[in-house]
Amino acid sequence: MPSQDDIQYAMETTRVLHEPDHRIQTFGETRFEFQLLSEPMDQVGKVRIRTGEVEAMKPRILRPEPYRDIELEGFDENARARFDRMVEKLKEQGHNLAFLQYGFRFKRGAVNEELIHDPIESVRERVLEDIRRTGNPARAIIEGVDDTWEISVLKFAFEMILRSHEINTFDLKRKGLI
Template sequence: MSRYEDVSKAIEQTFVAKFPKQNLATFGITAIDYFIVTEPIYTAFDSTKKDLEAVVRKGKVVAGKPTLITPTYALHLQGFSDDAYDYMRNISRIYGPNSPAIMYEYENKSIGLEIVSGIASEVANRISNDLENQKNDLSVVIVGIDEFWDVSLMKFIYEFTASSIEYNAREMRDKGLLEPQIGAGGIPRVAADQIEEMFKSVENGGNPEILKIELDKWGVYKFYEDRFLRFFK
C-alpha cells in the first residue's frame, strides 16, 4: 500500500468522539484542548497487546484571530506554487480582486502522551464523559491511527474551520466589516481600518516600510500614495 493510500485510510478511519460546543471566535483567539486516542502501533507486532492498551496524546490547538483577506492580498502571500497563484487570479477574475475571504492560522501545542488500559473507542468515550462533566466546551476527542495521529488532528481542524466559517462571516457582516470602502479602493472596511491604524503607527514613529508593504498587498497604494509620501517631506 502506498503512503498516499495509508494516509487516505487513516482519514477514513478517523472519527470525532466529542466535538467542541463553541465555534471559532471571530474577534479573538480560540484554544481547543485535544485528546487523540489511538491503538498503539506496536500491537501490529504483538497481538497480545491488542485491545488492551490505547495511546492518548494531549495538546492544544490554538487558532489565531480570523483574518480577512482578498484575492489581491492572497497573491502577495509567500510560499505557494504557481498553480495556487493561478487559482487565486482566477478567483479574482470571477468574484473581483477585493472579494473578501477569511484566513485561519493554527498552532499545535503538544502537551504529552500516555499509555492507558482499554480499547481506543472506550477510552475516548471515558475522556469525553470526563470533559462533559468538567463542562469543557472547547475540547475535542479524536479516535485515529497511531502512525498518522497528526493527520487525524488536521482532519478535525479542517472540519472545525468549515463549521465555523458561516458563523464568523455573519458576525463580521453584522458589524459592517465586509463592506467595500470606495475611498480606499474598494477593500473591505476591516482592511481599511487596519490601514488607518498603521498610518497612525507611522505618525507616531513606526516603520513606513511595513505600511508600504501592507498597502501593496491590498493593491491600494495608489489610493494612499499622496498621504504616504507626506511622511518623507
C-alpha cells in the same frame, strides 16, 4: 512522510467523538483542547492518548491565494504537505473551500502522550464519561490513526472552520468586511 493512502485512511477513519461547545471566533483567538485516542499498530489491547491544544489565531487579512497562506505552527515539518493533500481531497469531494482565504493560522501546543493497557472501547467510554462529568467546553475528543495522528488533529481543526463558517460570515457581513 505518510503516503497518500495513509492520509486518505486517516481522513476516513478519524472521528470527533465530542465537539467543543464553541466555534472559532471571527475576531479573536480560539483555543481548543484535544484528547486523541489511537491504537498503536502492533500493540493489541493498548491505546495511546495524546493530550494537547490547538489555537486558531484570528484572521488578519484577506488572502488572494486560498489555503496556501494558512499557517501551521508547532506541527512537524511534513504538516504542510499533509495539509495540502487533505485540502486537495476535500476539493475533489466537492467541498467549497472559499472561506480559507481569510488567512487562518493554527498553532499546536505541546502534546503529552500516555499509553493505556486497555481495549479502545473501555478507554473511549472512560474519556467520554470524564468529559460529561467535567463539562470542559473547550475540549474535543478525537479518535484517529496512531501513525498519522496529526492528520486527525488537522481534520478536526478543518471541521471546526467548516462549522464556524456561517457565523463568521454573518459577523464579517455585519461589520461590512464582505
